[in-house]
Amino acid sequence: MPKTSKDECNERQGQFAAAEPYNRKQGQLSVAEMYNRKQEKLPIIEHYERMRELGCFSLQDITEMVGERSAVTYLVNDYQRKGYIDRIHRNLYTVMDTEREEPALTKYQIGSRLFPDAYIALHSAFEVHGYAPWAGNEVFVATGTRFTDFRYNGVFYRRVHPKVKASTEWVAGALVTSLEQTVVDSLYSFEGSEGLEDAVECIVRLPGLDADKLLECLERYGNGYLYQKCGYVLEQLQSYVKLPERFYRECREHCASTVRYMVKGAEGLVYHKGWGIYGPYLKAEYRDYEF
Structure with a gap:
C-alpha cells in the first residue's frame, strides 16, 4: 500500500526524534547525554589520584574535581562499579586499592578524615601510637560533627566529644591525640573497673610522659x-x-x-x-x- 502524506510525515518526525540529542522539556542535552559526551574528557586517572590524596571525600569534593554537578552521580556510580571508590557512610566515600580490593587507607586514617575537625582518641589513639595491648574492631572518632555510630568494612566508628584545643599530631597518616592528651582523656572518661584497667594497661607500656x-x-x-x-x-x-x-x-x-x-x-x-x-x-x- 502506498504511503500517505500522513505516514511520510510521521516517519520524518520519528527520524528527527531519534536523532535529536536535546531534552524537549528543557531545551538542552539530557544529563545522560551530557555525561556520555563528557566522559571521554573526564581524566579518570587524574580524578583517582586526587581521590587518593584525599583518602576520604564527599560528593561536594567530587563536584569540585569534576566541575559539573550533573556528571557527579554518573561518575560516582561508574567508579564504584569499577572498584575505584567505595561508600563509607551516607555522603562519605573512600578510595580503594584496586589490587587488594580493600580501602587504601587504614581504619584510623579513615576515622581521622571523616570530617574536617576529626581526630582519633582514647584507646584507638593508644593503638595508633603502638602502646595498646590489643586492637579492637572499633575506632573512637572525636569530632564536633554529630553522626550516628556506624559500621564500615567490619569496623565500628564511634563518635566521642572533642576536647577544646586538644593536643593532636599526625601518626602513621592519621591525626591522633598526643600521648599525654590520650592519657588524660582516658582517665577522664573511663567507665568502671574494666575501663580503668584498660587505660592502665596502655599507660604502663608508654616510653615516658612529659x-x-x-x-x-x-x-x-x-x-x-x-x-x-x-x-x-x-x-x-x-x-x-x-x-x-x-x-x-x-x-x-x-x-x-x-x-x-x-x-x-x-x-x-x-x-x-x-x-x-x-x-x-x-x-x-x-x-x-x-x-
Whole structure:
C-alpha cells in the first residue's frame, strides 16, 4: 500500500526524534547525554589520584574535581562499579586499592578524615601510637560533627566529644591525640573497673610522659576531680611513668576538696588520704608487670 502524506510525515518526525540529542522539556542535552559526551574528557586517572590524596571525600569534593554537578552521580556510580571508590557512610566515600580490593587507607586514617575537625582518641589513639595491648574492631572518632555510630568494612566508628584545643599530631597518616592528651582523656572518661584497667594497661607500656604537657591538658579541662584521678593513678604507676614530684604537687594544688569514689560500686577500694579518693591499689597489681 502506498504511503500517505500522513505516514511520510510521521516517519520524518520519528527520524528527527531519534536523532535529536536535546531534552524537549528543557531545551538542552539530557544529563545522560551530557555525561556520555563528557566522559571521554573526564581524566579518570587524574580524578583517582586526587581521590587518593584525599583518602576520604564527599560528593561536594567530587563536584569540585569534576566541575559539573550533573556528571557527579554518573561518575560516582561508574567508579564504584569499577572498584575505584567505595561508600563509607551516607555522603562519605573512600578510595580503594584496586589490587587488594580493600580501602587504601587504614581504619584510623579513615576515622581521622571523616570530617574536617576529626581526630582519633582514647584507646584507638593508644593503638595508633603502638602502646595498646590489643586492637579492637572499633575506632573512637572525636569530632564536633554529630553522626550516628556506624559500621564500615567490619569496623565500628564511634563518635566521642572533642576536647577544646586538644593536643593532636599526625601518626602513621592519621591525626591522633598526643600521648599525654590520650592519657588524660582516658582517665577522664573511663567507665568502671574494666575501663580503668584498660587505660592502665596502655599507660604502663608508654616510653615516658612529659609532665608539662600533662599539666597543660589538665588545665584545659579545669576539672578538680580529674586532677585527683590523674595524680592518684600516675603516682601508683610511678615506676613506669617516672614523673617529677612537681607534677604531683601541682595536681594536689588543684584537687577537688570533696572525697570521691573512683570506681563506684567496685569492691576492694582503699581510701588514699593524700588524694582524697577511694580507689584500687594499682601498684600491687602492676609491680610485676611483664611486657
